[in-house]
Amino acid sequence: xxxxxxxxxxxxxxxxxxxxxxxxxxxxxxxxxxxxxxxxxxxxxxxxxxxxxxxxxxxxx
Amino acid sequence: xxxxxxxxxxxxxxxxxxxxxxxxxxxxxxxxxxxxxxxxxxxxxxxxxxxxxxxxxxxxxxxxxxxxxxxxxxxxxxxxxxxxxxxxxxxxxxxxxxxxxxxxxxxxxxxxxxxxxxxxxxxxxxxxxxxxxxxxxxxxxxxxxxxxxxxxxxxxxxxxx
Numbered sequence: 001x002x003x004x005x006x007x008x009x010x011x012x013x014x015x016x017x018x019x020x021x022x023x024x025x026x027x028x029x030x031x032x033x034x035x036x037x038x039x040x041x042x043x044x045x046x047x048x049x050x051x052x053x054x055x056x057x058x059x060x061x
Numbered sequence: 062x063x064x065x066x067x068x069x070x071x072x073x074x075x076x077x078x079x080x081x082x083x084x085x086x087x088x089x090x091x092x093x094x095x096x097x098x099x100x101x102x103x104x105x106x107x108x109x110x111x112x113x114x115x116x117x118x119x120x121x122x123x124x125x126x127x128x129x130x131x132x133x134x135x136x137x138x139x140x141x142x143x144x145x146x147x148x149x150x151x152x153x154x155x156x157x158x159x160x161x162x163x164x165x166x167x168x169x170x171x172x173x174x175x176x177x178x179x180x181x182x183x184x185x186x187x188x189x190x191x192x193x194x195x196x197x198x199x200x201x202x203x204x205x206x207x208x209x210x211x212x213x214x215x216x217x218x219x220x221x222x
Contacts, residue, residue, distance in 0.1 A: 042148045045143060045148065047138050047142050047143065047146075047172075047174045048173070048174055050143075050146050050148060051146060051171075051172045051173065051174075054146060055171070
């Protein structure tokens with residue numbers, strides 16, 4: 001394999017790894033999901049859901 | 062020990078009544094009811110806080126470490142429940158702060174709610190509402206009226222004003 005092609009392949013691999021890392025960091029965690037659900041429950045004033053999700057969130061911290 | 066405090070309210074055209082009962086595995090441990098008077102008669106926020114604070118102080122007198130489940134009816138939830146879980150700002154910040162502080166007396170204090178319209182309501186939930194209605198009905202009778210005014214003068218801990 002020519003040196004040039006090998007360098008291009010290595011660079012491409014690094015870029016792919018970087019992109020995968022960015023994608024992973026942008027994915028919402030379970031905690032983010034619960035926090036979002038809690039915010040929604042607060043907006044619609046669903047007391048039971050607010051209490052349940054608050055407890056769940058507290059358990060995750 | 063695990064305890065559950067059920068609190069409910071009822072109102073007529075003259076006043077509001079709040080009733081609570083404390084339950085553990087052996088049954089009902091304590092209960093009481095309060096009537097409102099004066100300018101605060103229909104102030105659900107203030108009345109609910111005052112009734113809950115008194116109930117919580119009674120609960121705190123129980124022996125041992127207390128893990129409490131506080132079960133409020135939908136009227137009480139609407140009045141103070143959302144303040145207690147930071148969904149809406151408190152109407153009376155000092156009163157709300159006091160309620161929260163008393164809640165911290167317990168090893169654990171978990172909030173819950175019940176609806177008075179649910180067909181599958183628990184006996185304790187029905188009892189809390191029924192005791193409040195009973196207190197209102199008692200206050201509407203002639204002896205009850207005398208008792209009400211006597212309590213206003215001599216037993217202020219039975220009256221929320």
